[in-house]
Amino acid sequence: MERNVYDVLEERGFLKQCSHPEELKDLLGKEKVTFYIGFDPTADSLHIGHYVQLMSMAHMQRAGHKPIALLGNGTAFIGDPSGKTDMRSLMSKEQLMHNASCFQKQMSRLLDFSEGGAQMVYNGDWLYPLNFLDFMRDIGVYFSVNRMLAADCYKNRLERGLTFFEMGYMLMQGYDFLELNRRHGCVLQMGGDDQWSNILGGADLIRRKEQKPAFALTTALLTTSDGKKMGKTEKGAIWLDAEKCSVYDFYQYWRNVADQDVENCLALLTFLPMDEVRRLGALPGEEINEAKRVLAYTLTTQVHGEEEAKKAQTAAEALFAGGADLSNIPTCELTQEQIDASGLRLTDVLVFSGLASSKSDARRLIEGGGVFVADEKAASVAVALEPAQIEGDGVIIRKGKKSYCRIRRA
RNA sequence: GGAUGGGUUCCCGAGCGGCCAAAGGGAGCGGACUGUAAAUCCGUUGUCACAGACUACGAUGGUUCGAAUCCAUCCCCAUCCA
Numbered sequence: 437m438e439r440n441v442y443d444v445l446e447e448r449g450f451l452k453q454c455s456h457p458e459e460l461k462d463l464l465g466k467e468k469v470t471f472y473i474g475f476d477p478t479a480d481s482l483h484i485g486h487y488v489q490l491m492s493m494a495h496m497q498r499a500g501h502k503p504i505a506l507l508g509n510g511t512a513f514i515g516d517p518s519g520k521t522d523m524r525s526l527m528s529k530e531q532l533m534h535n536a537s538c539f540q541k542q543m544s545r546l547l548d549f550s551e552g553g554a555q556m557v558y559n560g561d562w563l564y565p566l567n568f569l570d571f572m573r574d575i576g577v578y579f580s581v582n583r584m585l586a587a588d589c590y591k592n593r594l595e596r597g598l599t600f601f602e603m604g605y606m607l608m609q610g611y612d613f614l615e616l617n618r619r620h621g622c623v624l625q626m627g628g629d630d631q632w633s634n635i636l637g638g639a640d641l642i643r644r645k646e647q648k649p650a651f652a653l654t655t656a657l658l659t660t661s662d663g664k665k666m667g668k669t670e671k672g673a674i675w676l677d678a679e680k681c682s683v684y685d686f687y688q689y690w691r692n693v694a695d696q697d698v699e700n701c702l703a704l705l706t707f708l709p710m711d712e713v714r715r716l717g718a719l720p721g722e723e724i725n726e727a728k729r730v731l732a733y734t735l736t737t738q739v740h741g742e743e744e745a746k747k748a749q750t751a752a753e754a755l756f757a758g759g760a761d762l763s764n765i766p767t768c769e770l771t772q773e774q775i776d777a778s779g780l781r782l783t784d785v786l787v788f789s790g791l792a793s794s795k796s797d798a799r800r801l802i803e804g805g806g807v808f809v810a811d812e813k814a815a816s817v818a819v820a821l822e823p824a825q826i827e828g829d830g831v832i833i834r835k836g837k838k839s840y841c842r843i844r845r846a
Numbered sequence: 847g848g849a850u851g852g853g854u855u856c857c858c859g860a861g862c863g864g865c866c867a868a869a870g871g872g873a874g875c876g877g878a879c880u881g882u883a884a885a886u887c888c889g890u891u892g893u894c895a896c897a898g899a900c901u902a903c904g905a906u907g908g909u910u911c912g913a914a915u916c917c918a919u920c921c922c923c924a925u926c927c928a
Contacts, residue, residue, distance in 0.1 A: 692883075696883090724883075728883085752882080756882050797891085801875080
């Protein structure tokens with residue numbers, strides 16, 4: 437007898453809020469449920485925040501339910517207002533479709549999109565041709581402004597100001613759910629906990645308009661134990677695309693999570709059995725590093741494949757644990773042009789390698805004693821690399837304790 | 847549309863004619879300590895040809911020897927009234 441996926445999600449810490457817990461759990465236990473999560477294709481890669489959602493979908497799919505990944509090419513066309521700024525960067529339909537195809541590629545690592553499996557749909561299909569008057573009459577009447585304003589997410593918005601546009605977004609998202617219910621028999625929408633009122637709005641719409649059951653369920657956002665969002669680094673978000681976040685950086689991010697966060701990350705981001713997750717999370721003192729190694733390796737394997745994960749691990753061991761195999765550490769290859777232009781001055785090299793964001797930054801780092809060339813502290817801003825150093829395997833320069841880059845001739 | 851208060855560096859937020867690349871806090875980065883952790887302490891955080899120069903305080907013009915600071919116009923935001 438399979439375990440109810442609802443319990444699985446609960447045990448792993450996914451569950452946040454659910455509109456009808458008993459009813460939904462009952463349903464999940466006895467039949468194949470079609471559910472969806474929406475993703476706005478506003479960038480050309482998913483990031484780790486999305487990954488938690490994908491994991492929840494994967495658990496559901498493994499339990500025999502049918503996932504629909506909804507690509508919000510319609511909603512993203514006008515921009516999601518839930519962010520703080522009104523910098524709604526307007527994107528072309530073509531751009532959005534390109535992004536959507538990138539998403540699908542990344543999703544298919546975790547979800548099975550083969551025949552009868554997960555499905556991908558685009559809300560532009562029904563949002564673009566939508567007629568405003570029809571929409572207002574058919575959908576608008578089901579949304580009570582009073583109720584919307586009572587929702588937490590709008591309540592605190594009232595102090596800062598709230599546009600009609602933002603409330604309209606909720607209607608569109610609700611309408612998505614309704615369409616999916618009609619077209620695909622979708623009865624459950626999942627999503628991050630910040631989406632609670634939007635998701636609930638859709639479920640309510642179906643219940644009222646169609647007189648049919650519909651469910652809303654939100655999952656935990658990936659946060660640190662003190663409630664801050666995870667997945668940001670100095671270089672930006674933790675993207676799933678290796679071009680936007682190198683496999684090494686990805687691995688290192690997880691290798692370095694705070695002690696208190698490892699267990700949660702293992703539960704949400706990997707498929708390790710919970711007994712093992714709890715054992716690793718409870719390791720005392722220095723031993724907790726074992727848990728971080730497992731997290732980093734397992735997650736990197738899931739996202740980038742085992743081969744890439746091994747390389748990242750080998751590189752990390754070479755740099756931090758005295759391992760001998762230096763072949764996989766991050767490398768920056770200098771072109772002849774760069775060499776000529778900079779005269780291999782360290783400040784320039786730091787910028788080329790991405791270790792410093794500007795020459796001023798590089799200068800500060802050197803002056804602060806944070807730069808090492810082949811394990812020797814750089815003495816002054818004036819130093820330059822010797823041409824011989826960048827031949828062959830090159831030299832390793834280090835910024836601080838954790839950022840390394842091998843420099844060599846292209 | 848009317849009244850009022852605002853738009854400052856990554857974020858919050860002081861400054862309200864020269865001493866302002868701009869207080870303070872948050873966040874980041876570097877150093878010490880450590881376990882590639884947290885906490886703590888110290889330093890640092892526009893760019894560059896770096897004891898100097900250049901670009902920055904919503905936008906554009908103006909007044910001044912000199913403007914983030916004064917004036918004009920415009921754009922945007924908040925609160926109240928319609």
